[in-house]
Amino acid sequence: MVARSASAVQWAQSFIAPVLVPGCLAVDATAGNGLDTLFLARGVGPQGKVFAFDIQIQALEKTRAQLAGAGLLDRVILLAADHREMAAHVPGAVKAVMFNLGYLPGGDHGIITRPExxxxxxxxxxxxxxxxxxxxxxxxxxHPGATEELRVVEEFTRGLSSRQYTVVRLSFWNRSSRAPVVILVEKAGAEA
Structure with a gap:
């Protein structure tokens, strides 16, 4: 269960946690400061693997430090690559993919994820x-460009087949209009 004053990231992690089983594959599409990568690495267990993508070396270095500090670096493959290239790097079916869209906290705010x-x-x-x-x-x-990225993501996920996917959108009603939006997608099929 999510804490009463949970952040958007905590809601996302709460949704992802039940499908993380020992030995599974997972993807952090935007490694950033490494917190989701660390969360996924704990969940996949020693036999699992996490593929963490980021285009910024600074982000991958922060992620590496998080993992090394927790003794989980061996569970993760860090990739200096655009997240759109994940199909070329990930060898099989994954149980979880996490995205944090925007810019690297503490990094260059001019480097942002883009709708395309x-x-x-x-x-x-x-x-x-x-x-x-x-x-x-x-x-x-x-941040600049965020409204367009949100629109593209919402439009695409809204159009997913309801027979194949369940899609939920969470927003914070009593926070700033600039608060993050959380979109959760589950593929139909056997439970984890």
Whole structure:
């Protein structure tokens, strides 16, 4: 269960946690500061593998430090690559894919995720998703271009077949209009 004053990331992690089983594959599409990568690495267990993508070396270094500090670096493959390339790097069906869309906290705010590459990455994530697998998207809305990215993600996920996917959108009613939006996708099929 999520804490009463949970953040968008905590909601996403709460949704993803039940499908993380020992030995499974997972993807952090936007490694950032490494917190979701660390969460996924704990969930997949020693026999599982996490593929963490980021185009910024600074983000991958922060993620590496998080993992090394927790003794979980061996469970993760860090990739200096655009998240839209995930299908070329991930070898099989994944149980979970996590996205945090926007910019690297503490990094260059001019380097942001873009609607076109995010849409390609989301399509790649769906192509890799195992039955019963889940995708979380935390869409930060307080930077230039964020409104367009949110629109593209919402439009695409709204159009997914209700026979194949369940899609939920969470927003914070009593917070700033610039608060993040959380979109959760589950693929039909056997539970994890």
């Amino acid at each position: 590459s995010t849409l390609e990455a989301l399509k790649a994530a769906l192509s890799l998703l195992a039955s019963g697998g889940r995708i979380s998207l935390v869409v930060y809305t307080g």
